Amino acid sequence: MRFFLQRVAFYLFTAWAAITLNFFIPRLIPGDPVQALITKYQGQLSTKAIESLYVLFGIDKNGNVWSEYVEYWKQLFAGDLGLSFAFFPTPVxxxxxxxxxxxxxxxxxxxxxxxxxxxxxxxxxxxxxxxxxxxxxxxxxxxxxxxxxxxxxxxxxxxxxxxxxxxxxxxxxxxxxxxxxxxxxxxxxxxxxxxxxxxxxxxxxxxxxxxxxxxxxxxxxxxxxxxxxxxxxxxxxxxxxxxxxxxxxxxxxxxxxxxxxxxxxxxxxxxxxxxxxxxxxxxxxxxxxxxxxxxxxxxxxxxxxxxxxxxxxxxxxxxxxxxxxx
Amino acid sequence: MSAPVLEIKNLNVGYGLGDQGVRAVRDVNLTLHRGEVLGLAGESGSGKSTLAYGLTRLLAPPGVVTGGQVIYHPAEGEPYDVLGLSDERLRKFRWAETAIVFQGAMNSLNPVHKISVQLTDVLRAHEPKMSETSRLARAREMLKLVGIAADRMDAYPHQLSGGMRQRVMIGMALILQPQVVIMDEPTTALDVVMQRQILGQLIELRERLGFSVIFITHDLSLLVEFSDRIAIMYGGRIVEEAPAAAIYRDALHPYSKGLLGSFPALRGPRRELTGIPGSPPDLKGMPSGCSFHPRCPKAFDPCAGNIPVLGRPGTGDGRTRSVACWLHPTEEPVG
CATH class of the missing domain: 1.10.3720.10 (MetI-like)
Known part of the structure; x- marks a missing residue:
């Protein structure tokens, strides 16, 4: 039983590490999704629409990484993975x-x-x-x-x-x-x-x-x-x-x-x-x-x-x- | 001497066939009598284990029995040739008539099954009518016989020490009350104290249950102590066979003398230990004549040319022993 709990603890730690990496890696990819959407709709989006897209995607605030990280965990526990950009506005x-x-x-x-x-x-x-x-x-x-x-x-x-x-x-x-x-x-x-x-x-x-x-x-x-x-x-x-x-x-x-x-x-x-x-x-x-x-x-x-x-x-x-x- | 239980006649065992093959056991004649402990000694590669595997038909390919007979005399009924049994009859013969305790005390037990399972599956295979409770009772009884507490039934092999594992194997070997138990270097993996303890126990059990033992080892000192008769093997042949005391007091074959000279006596005057010069022969290129002659201190004219036959020597106690050596030419060959 002790062995089992040790394994579980190990896997929880690994899961934390993986999820943290998972949070950072996409943010290191150049480009942003709103730009991608603008290209997709071939410039037929108004300025206001673009602004509201930024708000919707939650990338409007230039908040620090830490608060985004905390927010990310909160959403994870609520089962909310955000909205898909490609199948917008379907939730992920x-x-x-x-x-x-x-x-x-x-x-x-x-x-x-x-x-x-x-x-x-x-x-x-x-x-x-x-x-x-x-x-x-x-x-x-x-x-x-x-x-x-x-x-x-x-x-x-x-x-x-x-x-x-x-x-x-x-x-x-x-x-x-x-x-x-x-x-x-x-x-x-x-x-x-x-x-x-x-x-x-x-x-x-x-x-x-x-x-x-x-x-x-x-x-x-x-x-x-x-x-x-x-x-x-x-x-x-x-x-x-x-x-x-x-x-x-x-x-x-x-x-x-x-x-x-x-x-x-x-x-x-x-x-x-x-x-x-x-x-x-x-x-x-x-x-x-x-x-x-x-x-x-x-x-x-x-x-x-x-x-x-x-x-x-x-x-x-x-x-x-x-x-x-x- | 009592009736024979196992007669090995002209047994030949080889590895591989044709030109590539080697002959590991050559024209061996050996008789095991009821209730006796027959020791089989020799250096590594002398064919003693191959002999044991050959006569029980357990040789893994490319090992193959190329000739001879192994006549088994059951407690009741006609004797039969083990080498001629059908697969199904062979399966029934194994363990019920001839059980084996193997070299590797550590690896002889299946690591994923409990001791109880490994003891009872023999019973399940050989006595299908036996009930599960009486199987377990029998298994517990066997453990008690070899001095292991019955609560070890639920243990896995890795939870037992080497000595305990080998005792479990001995208990397992006796569970169907076989007439013959073959011990293939049963104690090489154990320390000397454990060796003596286990062998002492085995001899005691033999007196109680009356089975015969073929005891294979390279340790001649153990054989002298625990066996009734000793057969010495060299290069796949039996070179000398005699009562244990006779071998110890007065070995006839120079090779037997060499083996005896290579361990110290506990009592008696101090003497120089001597080894046997040279190394065991290569099975692929056996020397002509007596295969021991290149290493033999007493080799003379006929040795290199002709193979000596195993037979009764002309000496005083020649009735009970046989030797294959030109120093003791025979007029009465064995087999």
């Missing part, structure tokens, strides 16, 4: 809650699927080392070294087109309202197939490779020989002894990749114009939309930290050696 929190579900559904599901499939295949390949499964290795090495987005571009090039079943981009058919109905869901699934496959193929290979190698390492441990000598069924030795121990390093890798669900696959979303967080960040960057950027960075930071905390907790359950006595 609303933009995020619209897009985060897309990302979670696409990348979340594929990350979990690829971990489960990859680990399973890795256990098999490691246990049956020397059989035909070794022939898969060059293929997995190839796919795990190929970047997601490149695979995505290739997929779009080869599989999409006017007559193709696969749409080349977007989250669902244009004009459909997101809802749990028979029009939206099939269309959303159809649109997510290609990006999902792209992520799955390139990430599953990494899991297969690392799990196989851990299995091979663990298989030469003394307790595996003992398990064989005990006359335990093959399944029990493979799963309860070898895979159970080989899984440990992979679990922390999995927690990290959970943390990167939100932030890790920008390029896939951009390639497929998928309306998730990554695509949103891409647009925010183009529009100097720093409230939105801050909001996205905040979410990425928090999800990475939460995933790490999760990894620590899961590790406590999986590996008795990490549990301190007393």
């Amino acid at each position: 929190s609303e933009v995020l809650s619209d897009s985060i579900l897309w990302t979670l559904m696409l990348v979340g599901v594929t990350t979990i699927l690829s971990f489960v499939i990859g680990t399973g295949l890795g256990v098999l390949a490691g246990w049956r080392r020397g059989s035909w499964t070794d022939g898969l290795l060059p293929v997995t090495t190839f796919f795990s070294s190929v970047p997601y987005f490149w695979l995505g571009i290739i997929a779009i090039y080869l599989l999409t087109g006017p007559d193709s079943f696969f749409p080349s981009g977007g989250g669902a058919e244009v004009g459909l309202v997101p809802a749990f109905d028979m029009y939206f869901i099939p269309s959303a699934i159809q649109h997510s197939l290609l990006p999902a496959l792209t992520i799955l193929i390139s990430s599953v290979s990494g899991w297969i490779l690392s799990m196989r190698n851990m299995m091979v390492t663990v298989s030469s441990e003394d307790y595996i020989t003992v398990a064989h000598a005990k006359g335990l069924p093959e399944r029990r030795v493979a799963l309860g002894y070898a895979a159970r121990n080989a899984l440990l390093p992979n679990v922390s890798g999995f927690a990290l990749s959970l943390g990167f669900i939100v932030g890790g696959t920008f390029l896939v979303e951009i390639v497929f114009s998928y309306p998730g967080i990554g695509f949103q960040l891409f647009q925010a960057l183009g529009a100097n939309d720093y409230p939105l950027m801050q909001g996205i960075f905040l979410i990425i930071t928090i999800s990475v930290l939460v995933a790490n905390l999760l990894a620590d907790v899961v590790y406590l359950f999986l590996d008795p050696r990490t549990r301190k006595e007393g």
